[in-house]
Amino acid sequence: MKSKWDTKIAEKIKHPLDLRVYSSRLLGSDPTLVLHGGGNTSVKFIEKDPWSKPIELAYIKGSGWDLGNIERAGFSPVKLAELCKMLEFEDLSDSKMVKLLRASMTDPYAPTPSVEAILHGLIPFRFVDHTHADAVVTITNTQKGLQFIKEIYGDEIIIIPYVMPGFILAKEIANLTRELDWHSIKGMILMNHGVFTFSDDAKTSYENMIQLVSKAEAFLKKKKAFNVKSTQKTPIVEPIGIAKIRKTVSEKAGFPMLARLKSDSISNIFAKGKKLNSYSQQGPLTPDHVIRTKRIPAIIEDFVPKGIDQFSNSYITYFKKHASKGLNCLDSAPRWAVLKHTGVLSFGKSVKEVSIIDDISKHTMQSILRAEKLGGWKALSEKDIFEMEYWELEQAKLITQKISPVFQGKVALVTGAASGIGKACVEKLVSQGAVVSAIDISRDIKTCFSSHSVLGIHCDITNQQKVKQAVERTVLEFGGLDLLISNAGSFPRSLSIKDMNSDIWNHSLNCNLTSHQNLLSLTIPYLEEGLEPAVVLVGSKNVPAPGPGASAYSCAKAALTQLGRVAALELGSLGIRINTVHPNAVYDTNLWNQDILKKRAEIYGLSIKSYKKNNVLNTEITSDDVAELVCTILGKPFSKTTGSQVPIDGGNERII
Ligand SMILES: [Zn+2]
Known part of the structure; x- marks a missing residue:
C-alpha cells in the first residue's frame, strides 16, 4: 500500500478542517481501508465561540457520512473538554451518550458525531485516523491473530482486545493507556476491529496508517497468504433457480429484494472451498458490517431455495438465544448467499444496496481465504456480533430510510x-x-x-x-x-x-x-x-x-x-x-x-x-x-x- 499524499495539493490547504477533509478522502478512496461508511477521523483545534472566547473543539466525522466523499459539513464540532469529561462516568448508556454528544456540539445542525467520538477526544493528538483495514482485520481474525500482531509490530503499537465500540471501548482504552507515553507508539490495533493512528500533523497520522497497514500486507505476502487465485471455470448458472431463490428471500424479508449473481474469481474459489460450511458460517470481517450483511451468508446447493429457509430458521434461533426482553427480531432473510461450486448472490432493495453487499462480501471472502492460508479464520463470537447487530446506535443508521417507493425491489x-x-x-x-x-x-x-x-x-x-x-x-x-x-x-x-x-x-x-x-x-x-x-x-x-x-x-x-x-x-x-x-x-x-x-x-x-x-x-x-x-x-x-x-x-x- 502506497501513500497517496500529494505535497503540492496539501501545501495549499491552510485550514486544519480542510486538511482533515483532504486526508479523510485519501483514506476513503481505498476500499481495502474503509468500506461504505466505515472508519472515522477527527481534528482538534481552537476556535472562537460567539462571545469571542477561545474554545477547543474536536471536529469528528458525523454518522452517515462516507470518508471517500466527506466534506466540511460532514464533521461535527464537539467541545473537547466536555468530550473528555464524559470519561468520568462509570457507565453511560448509548442513548445518553448520543444525547450528551449532541448537547456538546457547537452547531446543532451538524450530524451526530461518530460513536467513537469520546475515543477521538481521549487521544491526545490533533489528527486521529481510524480504518477497518482488510489486511489488519484479516490477521486479527485468525487462530493465532494476537501472536501475529505482536510479531509484526512489536512495541510500535498497543493492542486493544475486542470490546464493543462506543463508550465501553473509549473507557477500556482510557484504562489501558493511563501510564502510556503516547509519543512512543505509532498507533493502536483493535483486535477484530481495525486500526487507529494519530499525530499533530495530518500527513504523519495518515502515513502512519499506510505504514501499519503495509506491514500487515507484507506479513500476509511473506506467509503466502496474500494472493488468492483460482483456476476459474465458467460455472453453469440456472436463471430460474436464481429467480426462485430471490422470491424466497423476498418472502422472508417481507419486501421485494433484488438479487445479483457474482461468479468472479474470488466468489468462485470461495464457493468451491472444501471448508465452505465452516469458514463461511463464523462471522463478518469487522463487526459493523453486520448491519448490512447480517452475521453470515446462507449456503445454497443446486440452486434450491431450501438453504434460505434454513438460514431464516437459524437466524430466528440466534435471535432468541441472545435477545434481551423488549427487543424486536429483524427480518430473517439473508443479505448474501453462497451458491455452492458457483458463486455468490447479493440481495438488497436497490441496486445501490446490492452493490454495497457485493463490495463487503468481496472483501470478506478475500480476507477469509487469506486467513485460511494463515492457520484458519476465526471471527468474533456469535454473541459479540449479536450485540453489534442489535446495538441501538447501529440500528439507528438504518432507520433514517424514508418510505419506500411503490416499485422498490421490483x-x-x-x-x-x-x-x-x-x-x-x-x-x-x-x-x-x-x-x-x-x-x-x-x-x-x-x-x-x-x-x-x-x-x-x-x-x-x-x-x-x-x-x-x-x-x-x-x-x-x-x-x-x-x-x-x-x-x-x-x-x-x-x-x-x-x-x-x-x-x-x-x-x-x-x-x-x-x-x-x-x-x-x-x-x-x-x-x-x-x-x-x-x-x-x-x-x-x-x-x-x-x-x-x-x-x-x-x-x-x-x-x-x-x-x-x-x-x-x-x-x-x-x-x-x-x-x-x-x-x-x-x-x-x-x-x-x-x-x-x-x-x-x-x-x-x-x-x-x-x-x-x-x-x-x-x-x-x-x-x-x-x-x-x-x-x-x-x-x-x-x-x-x-x-x-x-x-x-x-x-x-x-x-x-
Ligand atoms: Zn471502527
Whole structure:
C-alpha cells in the first residue's frame, strides 16, 4: 500500500478542517481501508465561540457520512473538554451518550458525531485516523491473530482486545493507556476491529496508517497468504433457480429484494472451498458490517431455495438465544448467499444496496481465504456480533430510510424502450423505485439512460434467440422478473387490402404480434416466480376503432389483444395479471414529426394544435400520460383486475 499524499495539493490547504477533509478522502478512496461508511477521523483545534472566547473543539466525522466523499459539513464540532469529561462516568448508556454528544456540539445542525467520538477526544493528538483495514482485520481474525500482531509490530503499537465500540471501548482504552507515553507508539490495533493512528500533523497520522497497514500486507505476502487465485471455470448458472431463490428471500424479508449473481474469481474459489460450511458460517470481517450483511451468508446447493429457509430458521434461533426482553427480531432473510461450486448472490432493495453487499462480501471472502492460508479464520463470537447487530446506535443508521417507493425491489422489462411510450415507461418505473431491463432495436439503448437502475439491452424482438438471452441477462442482473411491458411495435406503410404485399403483412404480424407472444412465453416461467407479477400489452385504438389502410397493423394489434385475454385466463391461477392499454394520438413518439403532423392535420382541415386535441375531452395525450396509466395498472390500484382493455385516447366517439 502506497501513500497517496500529494505535497503540492496539501501545501495549499491552510485550514486544519480542510486538511482533515483532504486526508479523510485519501483514506476513503481505498476500499481495502474503509468500506461504505466505515472508519472515522477527527481534528482538534481552537476556535472562537460567539462571545469571542477561545474554545477547543474536536471536529469528528458525523454518522452517515462516507470518508471517500466527506466534506466540511460532514464533521461535527464537539467541545473537547466536555468530550473528555464524559470519561468520568462509570457507565453511560448509548442513548445518553448520543444525547450528551449532541448537547456538546457547537452547531446543532451538524450530524451526530461518530460513536467513537469520546475515543477521538481521549487521544491526545490533533489528527486521529481510524480504518477497518482488510489486511489488519484479516490477521486479527485468525487462530493465532494476537501472536501475529505482536510479531509484526512489536512495541510500535498497543493492542486493544475486542470490546464493543462506543463508550465501553473509549473507557477500556482510557484504562489501558493511563501510564502510556503516547509519543512512543505509532498507533493502536483493535483486535477484530481495525486500526487507529494519530499525530499533530495530518500527513504523519495518515502515513502512519499506510505504514501499519503495509506491514500487515507484507506479513500476509511473506506467509503466502496474500494472493488468492483460482483456476476459474465458467460455472453453469440456472436463471430460474436464481429467480426462485430471490422470491424466497423476498418472502422472508417481507419486501421485494433484488438479487445479483457474482461468479468472479474470488466468489468462485470461495464457493468451491472444501471448508465452505465452516469458514463461511463464523462471522463478518469487522463487526459493523453486520448491519448490512447480517452475521453470515446462507449456503445454497443446486440452486434450491431450501438453504434460505434454513438460514431464516437459524437466524430466528440466534435471535432468541441472545435477545434481551423488549427487543424486536429483524427480518430473517439473508443479505448474501453462497451458491455452492458457483458463486455468490447479493440481495438488497436497490441496486445501490446490492452493490454495497457485493463490495463487503468481496472483501470478506478475500480476507477469509487469506486467513485460511494463515492457520484458519476465526471471527468474533456469535454473541459479540449479536450485540453489534442489535446495538441501538447501529440500528439507528438504518432507520433514517424514508418510505419506500411503490416499485422498490421490483424488476421490470420494457421493450421498445429507447423512445416514446417505452422510454416514458422506463423513466416512470425507475422514478417509482423499480429496476428496469430496457430493450430496443436501437443501439442507442445502451446509453439512453444514465440511471444504475436501468440495464439497456440492444435486441431485435423478432429474434427469438436474442430475446431469450435478453430475458436471462435480466434475471442474472436483477434476480428475477415481476413486471413486463410488451410495447415494441412498428407502424407499417398504409396500404389497402387490395394492394397489400406479403412482406408488409408478415412483418407487421411478426413484429406486432408474434414477437409479443414469444416474449410472453419466454417470461412466463420467471413471472411465475415473480413478486405480484403483472403484464401490460400496448395495443392500439385501432383495435376497437380501425381505420382504412391499416389492416396489417390493426389485425396484428387485435390478435395481440386476444392473446392478452387468453393469457389472462391461462395465467390467472398463477397470480399473473395481464391487461392491455389502447393508446391513441400520442404524438411525442418517433413515429411522428412536424411534417407528418401537418399533413394529417390538413386532411382533417385542422391546425396541428387542434388536430392533436381532436378527441372528446379536447386534450393532448403524451407518452408520459400512457406511462402513468401503465404504472397504475401494474400497481396496487389494478391488483384485482386482469384481462381488461383500457383506452387512453382522450375519448373516441367511435368507441364510446
Ligand atoms: Zn471502527
